[in-house]
Amino acid sequence: MPESSYAAWTSTYRWEHWHGYDYLYAGPLFTHQLSPVWIDFRGIQDAFMREKGLDYFENSRRATYVQQQYAIHNPRRFKDYGPCCWGITASEGPGPGTITINGIDRQFFDYVGRGVPYGPDDGTLAPWALVASLPFAPEIVLPALHHCIHQAKMTEFNSYGFKASFNPSHPGTPGNPYGWWVSPWHYGINQRADRSDD
Numbered sequence: 001m002p003e004s005s006y007a008a009w010t011s012t013y014r015w016e017h018w019h020g021y022d023y024l025y026a027g028p029l030f031t032h033q034l035s036p037v038w039i040d041f042r043g044i045q046d047a048f049m050r051e052k053g054l055d056y057f058e059n060s061r062r063a064t065y066v067q068q069q070y071a072i073h074n075p076r077r078f079k080d081y082g083p084c085c086w087g088i089t090a091s092e093g094p095g096p097g098t099i100t101i102n103g104i105d106r107q108f109f110d111y112v113g114r115g116v117p118y119g120p121d122d123g124t125l126a127p128w129a130l131v132a133s134l135p136f137a138p139e140i141v142l143p144a145l146h147h148c149i150h151q152a153k154m155t156e157f158n159s160y161g162f163k164a165s166f167n168p169s170h171p172g173t174p175g176n177p178y179g180w181w182v183s184p185w186h187y188g189i190n191q192r193a194d195r196s197d198d
Contacts, residue, residue, distance in 0.1 A: 010048040018117050019069030022052070023062035027115030029089040032060040033132040061136040067129075068140050070116040077104075078123035079180075080168040083140070084147035087129035088114045091165040093122055094172070094181040101169065108170055123169035124181075127154055127162035153178070160186045 016025040026032055035041070041056035049055055054062075071086035095108035108122045115121075127148045134141045148154045154162050157177050164183040172181035 007047070010046065013048060015052070018066050019073065021062040021066050021069075023066065024048075024052075024056075024059050026063065027118070028113045029063065029067055029087065029115070029126075029129045029133065032063040032136075033129075036060060036135065057136070064133045064137040065140065067116055067133075068137075068144075075117075076121055076123070078121070078169045080152070081123075084144045085125065085152070085168075086144060087125045087127060087133075088116050088121060089126050089129040090114060091124060091126040091129075092183050092185060093124040093165065094167050094170040095122065099170070101171070106169065108167070122167070124165050124167040126165045128164065131162075154182075158186070162186075 014025040016023060018025075036057060041060075042058075043055060045055050049059070067086050067088060068083060070088070071081040072083050074081040090111070090113040092111045093109045093114075095110050098105055098107045100106070106122065109120060109124070112120055114124060127145075130141055130144050130148065134145075148162065152166070152168075154166060164185045166178070166183065167181040170181035172178065176182065
């Protein structure tokens with residue numbers, strides 16, 4: 001592909017200003033986390049980022065802060081959102097369906113690319129998105145993880161650590177130990193190494 005292909009792709013970028021941060025918008029939080037798993041983007045700039053005066057690592061840090069600020073402002077008034085309760089990304093949810101809760105019709109989704117600030121947002125949070133944000137903003141991620149473990153008790157009933165997602169605004173199934181919806185699943189990345197025995 002010609003070099004112009006990359007410039008054509010970056011021309012589709014959406015530069016946003018939300019909650020006091022200028023950043024490259026990408027919706028679900030995971031989109032700011034996956035590439036830095038393999039490449040340390042600190043100090044690396046393409047033409048787009050040079051023009052903006054930052055790099056993609058800083059952009060991911062800002063996106064992490066936007067997530068927290070969105071939860072603090074909580075425009076849809078979901079239960080428990082706040083400075084230590086956030087993590088909105090593509091994840092499984094309690095839907096599909098609509099439930100009236102405290103006089104408000106709430107639409108809930110199944111698996112969907114949740115994101116901020118445009119949504120979709122149905123109150124579903126993913127603890128793994130917090131963990132994956134640790135390299136970018138440990139000062140806000142560590143208190144959020146502490147909340148998930150000690151206040152939300154997201155590891156108390158789980159042999160394998162955090163469940164994939166939870167939604168404090170959804171009542172979940174009767175008799176569940178949380179009092180709200182918690183994903184029945186755990187997810188992990190499976191790595192297989194092929195060996196040849198000569």
